[in-house]
Amino acid sequence: MLLFFGLGIFELGAQTCCSAGAPITSSFDISGSEIKGFAFRFDYEYNSVNLLIDNNKKLVNDPRTRNGQSFVFKTDFSLNKNWAFSAFLPVVIQNRTTFSEEESATGLGDLTLLGQYTTYLKNNIELKWAGGIKLPTGHQYLQDNRGIVLSPDMQSGTGTLDFIGRMAFVKRHFLIQNLSNQTSISYRYNATNNHFGDQEKIAGRIFKFGNETQLTSAFSYLFVAKKWFIIPELGIQIRHTSPNQEQNADAPNSGGFWLRLPLGVQLKPNDRFSIRLFSEVPIFQNLEGLQITTNYKLGLSFGIKL
Amino acid sequence: MKKLLLFASFSLVLLVACKKENFSEWLIPQDEVQDGGPGKDGIPSVDNPRFISVDEVDFLSDDDLIVGMSYKGVIKGYPHPIMDWHEIVNDEVDDRQIALTYCPLTGTAIAWNRMVDGRTTTFGVSGKLYNNNLIPYDRETDSYWSQINLNCVNGERIGMKAEIFPLMEMTWGSWKAMFPDSEVMSTETGFSRNYNNYPYGDYRTNNNSYLFPRNPIDDRLPGKERVLGILNSDNNKAYSITNFEEPKAIYDSVGGEDFIIIGSKEARFIVAFEDNGQLDGLTFNAADLPIIGTDANGNQLDISGEIVAGPLAGTKLDSPDAFIGYWFSFGAFYPGIEIY
Numbered sequence: 001m002l003l004f005f006g007l008g009i010f011e012l013g014a015q016t017c018c019s020a021g022a023p024i025t026s027s028f029d030i031s032g033s034e035i036k037g038f039a040f041r042f043d044y045e046y047n048s049v050n051l052l053i054d055n056n057k058k059l060v061n062d063p064r065t066r067n068g069q070s071f072v073f074k075t076d077f078s079l080n081k082n083w084a085f086s087a088f089l090p091v092v093i094q095n096r097t098t099f100s101e102e103e104s105a106t107g108l109g110d111l112t113l114l115g116q117y118t119t120y121l122k123n124n125i126e127l128k129w130a131g132g133i134k135l136p137t138g139h140q141y142l143q144d145n146r147g148i149v150l151s152p153d154m155q156s157g158t159g160t161l162d163f164i165g166r167m168a169f170v171k172r173h174f175l176i177q178n179l180s181n182q183t184s185i186s187y188r189y190n191a192t193n194n195h196f197g198d199q200e201k202i203a204g205r206i207f208k209f210g211n212e213t214q215l216t217s218a219f220s221y222l223f224v225a226k227k228w229f230i231i232p233e234l235g236i237q238i239r240h241t242s243p244n245q246e247q248n249a250d251a252p253n254s255g256g257f258w259l260r261l262p263l264g265v266q267l268k269p270n271d272r273f274s275i276r277l278f279s280e281v282p283i284f285q286n287l288e289g290l291q292i293t294t295n296y297k298l299g300l301s302f303g304i305k306l
Numbered sequence: 307m308k309k310l311l312l313f314a315s316f317s318l319v320l321l322v323a324c325k326k327e328n329f330s331e332w333l334i335p336q337d338e339v340q341d342g343g344p345g346k347d348g349i350p351s352v353d354n355p356r357f358i359s360v361d362e363v364d365f366l367s368d369d370d371l372i373v374g375m376s377y378k379g380v381i382k383g384y385p386h387p388i389m390d391w392h393e394i395v396n397d398e399v400d401d402r403q404i405a406l407t408y409c410p411l412t413g414t415a416i417a418w419n420r421m422v423d424g425r426t427t428t429f430g431v432s433g434k435l436y437n438n439n440l441i442p443y444d445r446e447t448d449s450y451w452s453q454i455n456l457n458c459v460n461g462e463r464i465g466m467k468a469e470i471f472p473l474m475e476m477t478w479g480s481w482k483a484m485f486p487d488s489e490v491m492s493t494e495t496g497f498s499r500n501y502n503n504y505p506y507g508d509y510r511t512n513n514n515s516y517l518f519p520r521n522p523i524d525d526r527l528p529g530k531e532r533v534l535g536i537l538n539s540d541n542n543k544a545y546s547i548t549n550f551e552e553p554k555a556i557y558d559s560v561g562g563e564d565f566i567i568i569g570s571k572e573a574r575f576i577v578a579f580e581d582n583g584q585l586d587g588l589t590f591n592a593a594d595l596p597i598i599g600t601d602a603n604g605n606q607l608d609i610s611g612e613i614v615a616g617p618l619a620g621t622k623l624d625s626p627d628a629f630i631g632y633w634f635s636f637g638a639f640y641p642g643i644e645i646y
Contacts, residue, residue, distance in 0.1 A: 054500050061497045064348045100430065100445070101346035146329050146450075146460060147336055148434060151343040204519035205340060249515040252507040289505055 035080055038306045041088075043072040045299035049292050056286045066292055069093040070109070081121060086114040092138070092156035107139035107156030114164065124172035134162040134188075141197045149197035152207045152244075160191035160208075178222040188212045192245065210242040210255045218262060231266040233278070243288055256287030264299075276301040333459040334452060340435045340518045346443070349431040350497055351394035357382065357489035360482045365493055365501055368479030371574065373408070373415040374488065375399050375473055376610035381488035383481055384408070388491055389415065390506070391499045393440055395491065396420060396428040404471060405429040407453050409440035410506060411517055413532065414454055414631035419469040422446070437638040438518045454639045456537075456627065472625035474609055476575035484596035484609060516634070524637025526645060534567065534576035535636045535643065536560050537627040543644045544636050545578075547571050553590045555599050557581060558646060565626060567646075568598050568607075576630060579611045579623035 049066040052059045074088035090109035097103070114132030121127075138157015142150050152158070168184035192208040218235025236259070243255035264278030280297040287293065332339070366372070366385055374383035378400040389395070389408035396405050403420035407429065420426055427446035434441040440453040449461030451468060458466040481488070493501045509515050513529045527533065533544040541561025549556070550569030558565055566588060569576035577598075587602040597614060599607040605616030611623040636643050 054503070057500070059498045059500075061350075063350045064345060096345045096348075098345050098347040101433075103345060144341065146332075148339050148341055149337075151341040153343060154341070204338075204521065206519075246517045247515075247519065249512070249517075250507065251517060252505060252509065289503075289507070290499075 035078055037078055039076040039078075039303060040306075041072075041074040041076070041301060041303040043070070043074065043299060043301045045070050045072070045297060047297050048295050051282065051293050051295040052290070053285055053287050053293055054290045055288075056284070059290070062292060063098050064292060065095075065097045067095050069095075082118050084116045084118075086112075086116070086132075088112050089137070090156075094150075094154045094156070096154060103144055103150065103154065105139075105142040105150055105154045105156065107142055109138040110157045110162075111135045111137040112164070114166075126168075126170040128166075128168045128170070130164075130166040130168070132164045134158075134160075134164065136160055140193070152193075152196060152209070155197075158190065158209060159193040159196060162191055163189040174219070180220050180222075181217065182220075183215075183217040185213070185215045187214075192248070206245075206247050208245040210244050212239065212241045214239045216262070220266070227269070229266075229268040231268070233262070233264045233266065235262045236260075237262055237280075253289035253291055256285060256291065258282065258287075258293070259284040272305045274301075274303040276303070329461060331460065331464060333457065333464060334436050334455065338436060338519070338521060339441070342433050342435050342518075344431075345433045347430050348433050349391070349393050351396060351428070351430050352388075352392045352491075352495045352497075353396045353428055354496065355384075355395050355397050356492040356494045358492045360486050360488060360490060362492075363478075363482075363490050366478040368477060370478045371475060372478050372481045372490070373406070373473050373475040374481065374485070375402075375404065375406075375417055375471060376485075376612075377402055377471070381485050383485070383488055383490045384415075385478065385491060385501075386415075387501045387504070388493060388495065390504060391497070391501065392495060393431045394429050394442055402471065405442065406473075407440060407442050409438075409453055409631075411435065411438040411509070412440070412454060412631050412635035413510065413530075414439065414629055414635060415473055415475060416453055416456070416468075416629045417471040417473050418442075418451075419471065422463065422466070435518055437520060437635065438516060439635060439639070454631070454635055470627060470629075472577075472611065473629065474575060474577060475630050476573050476609075480570075480573040480575065480595070510632075520634055520638045522638060522641050524634065524641070524643075526637070527633040529632060529634035531633045532574070532630055533633050533636060534569070534578060534628055534630050535640065536565060536567075536578050537640070538563055541644075542636075542640045543646055544633065545569065545576055545646045546633070547574065547576060549646060550576060555588045555590050556646070557588075560626075560644075563626075566599075566623075568609075570598075575609065577609055577611070578626055578628045579607075580626055582623070584618055584621065585613075585623075 047068040052062040070090045070092050072088050072090040076086045078084045089111045092109045094105045112134045114130050116130040118128045136159045140155045140157050140159035166186040170182045172180045174181045189211050190209040194206050196205040196207040216237045220231050220233040223230040239258040241255045243250040260280050260282050262280045266276045268274045278299045371386040372383045380400045382399055384406050390410045394407050403426050405418045405420050408415040427444045429442040432441045432443040432450055441450050443450050447462040449458050449463040452459045456468045458464050532547045535544050538561040543560045545567050550571045553570035556567045564581035565578050566581045567578045585601040588599040591600045596608045597606045598609050605613050605618045608614050613621045
């Protein structure tokens with residue numbers, strides 16, 4: 001049982017820009033199912049993007065409200081004690097509201113495929129390496145009611161083949177019994193979409209989401225209450241994205257540095273089922289120019305291992 | 307009664323269908339209209355602008371640009387550093403109802419008449435762009451307009467032409483010297499924005515930086531060079547600020563009509579007036595701003611087009627449809643436009 005506790009710790013891969021982006025915040029972490037066994041997970045996340053920031057200063061009177069929701073279906077497969085694989089596919093809803101408009105776009109997101117190799121696994125320590133790709137399966141031509149293709153951050157997909165790399169270090173029974181720490185660093189290289197919104201037309205818009213680096217360190221503690229395992233989680237996350245690019249030039253008002261506090265709790269009636277409630281709140285950000293950014297995230301996750 | 311209800315229902319269906327049809331029809335290529343991201347009114351227009359005196363302005367440097375209007379003795383200035391964040395100001399200048407529309411990506415400031423079809427409306431920022439240029443919408447009918455094309459391109463008022471008013475653009479240093487008693491739009495817009503910070507990085511000077519596609523691309527001049535475009539039916543002509551390294555008045559014709567174009571690169575203004583033959587041999591004269599020219603008969607012309615001294619004093623020269631912007635936008639909207 002203890003082999004798997006704490007692995008729900010945060011590794012958020014949000015792709016955001018000035019106005020949120022496709023909120024694919026599903027965990028990059030691969031569940032530790034039995035060898036040659038499957039694990040399935042369903043995540044729901046609500047991303048409220050209503051913090052108006054000018055560099056590091058909070059502004060008021062933004063006429064916009066913005067949010068994104070994602071439903072992520074994830075399948076993990078453990079081949080042996082070293083190799084595991086994961087695939088996840090989101091459905092994304094983007095909402096943008098001003099006093100004169102309510103815009104909503106829903107679509108299938110991009111499919112992510114990951115492979116993970118555990119290089120060290122003893123003395124309650126794990127060192128894991130993962131790499132993968134994000135395939136352009138999502139929509140990039142969702143339109144408004146006048147037939148105009150919505151901006152890239154309102155689309156459910158990016159239309160590009162992107163690459164993801166990740167390294168994670170896990171220490172169980174860290175300092176005290178039942179306390180775990182997981183520290184990970186991930187990098188996402190986002191490719192350039194040379195035909196954004198094309199759909200057999202020549203719009204000619206060239207767009208690239210900024211590359212993203214994320215460092216997360218989180219602690220979790222295992223309690224047992226009435227045969228249920230309760231695992232509260234608390235961490236710190238540093239995130240940096242380079243500016244987006246429009247027409248091959250850096251887009252103003254995009255990219256920056258974020259410091260966030262992820263927190264959550266996992267409930268497990270046994271080793272096979274898990275329910276997880278998680279959230280994320282910003283602590284500090286220093287952004288390029290004026291951007292609206294996440295003021296909070298809330299999520300719910302259900303997992304089952306076979 | 308039954309027939310009446312049937313007729314009413316049919317009319318309603320027809321009305322809804324027509325309304326939908328209006329939104330599906332575009333006068334510009336629909337697939338080249340881009341969604342900028344912030345959404346409709348996500349960039350907030352200023353609908354209740356406040357004004358302060360020149361002496362009270364502490365947020366502009368002498369090199370900042372300002373665009374303004376002089377009408378019936380009222381002179382109002384709208385600084386670019388505020389317009390960069392709001393793009394549209396709905397205002398009144400004496401009895402004129404104006405929408406000062408400004409696109410930071412094409413660098414174009416154009417004043418539109420808010421009286422459309424005899425009814426006053428306000429304009430807002432639709433969040434859509436065509437060829438990098440602002441698409442304002444009128445809040446009365448939700449029709450979308452093309453700023454540089456000067457017409458309604460989608461919605462109930464499709465095809466209608468915008469009536470524009472002449473503007474002057476120059477540096478703040480020149481403005482306060484020319485119009486020390488003018489009113490200047492204040493940063494008290496109702497929104498907290500950092501008006502000291504230009505929101506688009508190096509965009510206004512980087513000739514390789516464009517946020518959206520340009521079609522067609524005309525590289526005869528550097529993309530971000532500021533030019534005055536005179537639009538005269540299907541004959542259009544661009545006058546680059548570099549033509550006015552030495553401040554001067556140019557007599558020229560566009561589409562068979564004669565114009566006087568006066569500019570100064572240092573003060574960063576170019577203005578154009580219809581040449582009705584009354585001014586004889588106008589020469590640039592900046593000794594007594596806002597007077598910018600004196601002709602052979604002693605007539606003195608100010609920057610708003612009014613002859614303020616001399617035998618023709620009190621005469622106001624007509625202005626053509628003309629505005630200043632980045633060169634690339636004239637190349638894209640008026641393909642093949644002649645360059646002076």
